[in-house]
Amino acid sequence: MSVRYEPVLWWRAKWVYDAVLILAAGLYVYLYIRVAPAYSEFTRPVDIQILRMRATGTCAFLMLTAILCIGPLARLDARFLPLLYNRRHFGVLTFAMALAHAWFVLDWYFNYSSTPKLIGLFTANTSYGQVLGFPFEIFGVFALAVLFILAATSHDFWLSFLTPPVWKALHMLIYPAYASVVAHIAFGYLQDVENGAFAIVVVGCAATVLTLHLITGLREGAKDAQGAAADESGWVEVGAPGDIPENRAKIVTLAGGERVAVFRYDGKVSAVTNVCAHQNGPLGEGKIVAGCVTCPWHGHQFDPATGRAPAPFTDKIATYRVRLLGGIVFVHEQANAPGTAAEPIILTTSAAEGA
Amino acid sequence: MSSDSRRSTFLFSAISAMGLVLGFVVAAFAISSTQDDPGRTGFQGGVKLRGVILAAPYPHLMTPPSAKYPQGRAIPLASANGKRGVGGQAKRLNGQIVELRGFIVRRGDGEMMQVTRRIRRAKDQTPFAMTKPTRLGRWRLSGEICDGQCVLGIMKPGRGLAHKACANFCIAGGIPPMFVTEKPVEGSQFMLLGGPDGGPMPASMYDKVGPFITVEGRLERRGNLLFFFIDPAKAEVR
Numbered sequence: 288m289s290v291r292y293e294p295v296l297w298w299r300a301k302w303v304y305d306a307v308l309i310l311a312a313g314l315y316v317y318l319y320i321r322v323a324p325a326y327s328e329f330t331r332p333v334d335i336q337i338l339r340m341r342a343t344g345t346c347a348f349l350m351l352t353a354i355l356c357i358g359p360l361a362r363l364d365a366r367f368l369p370l371l372y373n374r375r376h377f378g379v380l381t382f383a384m385a386l387a388h389a390w391f392v393l394d395w396y397f398n399y400s401s402t403p404k405l406i407g408l409f410t411a412n413t414s415y416g417q418v419l420g421f422p423f424e425i426f427g428v429f430a431l432a433v434l435f436i437l438a439a440t441s442h443d444f445w446l447s448f449l450t451p452p453v454w455k456a457l458h459m460l461i462y463p464a465y466a467s468v469v470a471h472i473a474f475g476y477l478q479d480v481e482n483g484a485f486a487i488v489v490v491g492c493a494a495t496v497l498t499l500h501l502i503t504g505l506r507e508g509a510k511d512a513q514g515a516a517a518d519e520s521g522w523v524e525v526g527a528p529g530d531i532p533e534n535r536a537k538i539v540t541l542a543g544g545e546r547v548a549v550f551r552y553d554g555k556v557s558a559v560t561n562v563c564a565h566q567n568g569p570l571g572e573g574k575i576v577a578g579c580v581t582c583p584w585h586g587h588q589f590d591p592a593t594g595r596a597p598a599p600f601t602d603k604i605a606t607y608r609v610r611l612l613g614g615i616v617f618v619h620e621q622a623n624a625p626g627t628a629a630e631p632i633i634l635t636t637s638a639a640e641g642a
Numbered sequence: 643m644s645s646d647s648r649r650s651t652f653l654f655s656a657i658s659a660m661g662l663v664l665g666f667v668v669a670a671f672a673i674s675s676t677q678d679d680p681g682r683t684g685f686q687g688g689v690k691l692r693g694v695i696l697a698a699p700y701p702h703l704m705t706p707p708s709a710k711y712p713q714g715r716a717i718p719l720a721s722a723n724g725k726r727g728v729g730g731q732a733k734r735l736n737g738q739i740v741e742l743r744g745f746i747v748r749r750g751d752g753e754m755m756q757v758t759r760r761i762r763r764a765k766d767q768t769p770f771a772m773t774k775p776t777r778l779g780r781w782r783l784s785g786e787i788c789d790g791q792c793v794l795g796i797m798k799p800g801r802g803l804a805h806k807a808c809a810n811f812c813i814a815g816g817i818p819p820m821f822v823t824e825k826p827v828e829g830s831q832f833m834l835l836g837g838p839d840g841g842p843m844p845a846s847m848y849d850k851v852g853p854f855i856t857v858e859g860r861l862e863r864r865g866n867l868l869f870f871f872i873d874p875a876k877a878e879v880r
Contacts, residue, residue, distance in 0.1 A: 311663045315670045316670075318667060322670075323673075331679075332680075333677055334798045366651060366655075396807060396808035397808070399723075401726070411811040412810050414806075419853035420851070420879070480677070485676065
């Protein structure tokens with residue numbers, strides 16, 4: 288969170304996060320190329336150029352799989368949230384790995400000819416009308432282009448410039464890109480290999496990504512299906528104050544599908560939108576830190592009573608009116624304009640216990 | 643955040659990080675060590691050959707019969723300088739005795755010479771006896787169209803669908819394509835391809851390079867090498 292744009296902000300957790308990623312990816316490529324082949328009984332070694340393209344390609348696929356698993360894992364278990372904070376660096380590193388793969392392919396399969404490599408890439412195989420022999424490279428080109436766009440627009444400048452909804456929609460392209468990578472592998476390398484080990488890895492990875500998203504989606508859908516109906520005055524029942532964990536929120540889904548995060552903190556109850564102004568992160572899955580609602584994704588903070596980020600920051604989120612009636616917290620279905628102060632409920636000791 | 647909660651988060655993050663690194667290490671071994679064996683190939687450098695160069699269907703050299711090659715030796719030719727053939731030189735010197743220098747790549751009964759220097763017409767043009775081509779009739783064969791250079795050992799592996807674009811690129815550059823059969827035919831698994839008119843493989847066959855196909859055509863033996871003149875209308879992906 289910043290009031291002006293820095294190229295990249297670094298702090299200790301980011302260094303450690305990136306070091307772990309570089310270690311994992313570096314070890315993978317090194318072991319794949321230099322160590323593991325020694326344990327194979329090859330009559331002739333696989334070309335080093337082909338080992339390089341296979342190592343970087345499979346590594347990029349595994350990295351992309353890991354990236355796509357982090358989101359649903361964090362939804363299912365909040366302890367995975369720290370992995371989410373720096374996911375953009377993970378994405379940029381994955382793009383770098385995929386780019387290395389593309390470079391090694393171009394420099395071997397499409398090199399040593401009077402035809403330029405990139406022209407060769409698009410003209411050497413044009414069998415688009417058949418399944419076996421389909422130019423699977425095109426799937427890889429699409430995925431690489433998407434990864435480039437996502438890496439290039441990963442900075443907060445682009446988030447602000449494009450606006451969060453557009454930025455988010457753009458970055459949802461990661462799913463078609465992943466599908467494209469799976470197709471790239473399925474129509475290419477998997478058509479050739481006799482050993483089924485890598486096919487098992489690919490199917491396992493794709494199934495894991497799909498299953499985690501399905502579980503999370505079903506869970507979120509079930510929550511939304513419990514959408515609370517408002518009374519004639521527009522008030523929606525949240526529950527007893529004791530139902531809301533201290534310094535945490537209870538998320539209420541309104542009849543229209545809008546989610547409201549109702550926080551209990553410091554003897555008070557306030558309600559804000561569940562959508563963070565930064566990257567649409569789920570504020571209700573965050574907590575109160577230093578008196579502010581803190582987004583679990585990137586730590587953006589907002590005063591729960593006003594919806595305003597602490598000075599000098601200027602971000603705002605919508606607030607909701609709340610009231611306590613008969614020991615039950617109610618939230619009004621009509622959102623206030625972002626940054627509008629809403630009177631919090633002041634809890635007495637008995638009310639706080641939900642009595 | 644309480645110190646207990648902070649410790650728990652740190653521990654969980656540390657375990658996740660170790661799990662990620664360990665997972666990548668295991669995956670590297672599991673995926674890399676189970677790659678397919680590219681198979682045995684041979685390489686012979688510093689080769690000098692003398693014989694008659696013929697341009698069709700693709701450049702090849704015919705050498706006189708010898709003890710090792712009683713029918714004579716026919717060896718397809720390509721340039722050692724990248725994905726290029728020697729079609730221009732072969733057309734210019736077609737039917738003449740030439741001297742070649744280069745290296746030979748070999749896999750099983752298939753071989754190809756990569757010419758490293760400009761092909762020179764031999765000073766001594768005294769004709770030598772060459773065995774006549776033997777027509778072996780029409781055959782319907784199953785196998786894969788490969789670029790001769792990569793499949794014989796320039797690339798390991800150098801065949802299959804993942805390699806298709808490279809193979810097309812090589813063949814389009816003039817590298818002689820070879821048909822690699824499922825089982826040996828007339829003692830050979832590797833045969834030089836040609837079109838129905840005795841010329842190069844028709845461009846329509848580029849879609850059939852890489853996958854396993856069945857194709858019909860005329861089979862002919864010249865020296866120790868089989869030539870398969872295929873009919874594009876009788877080719878299908880299996």
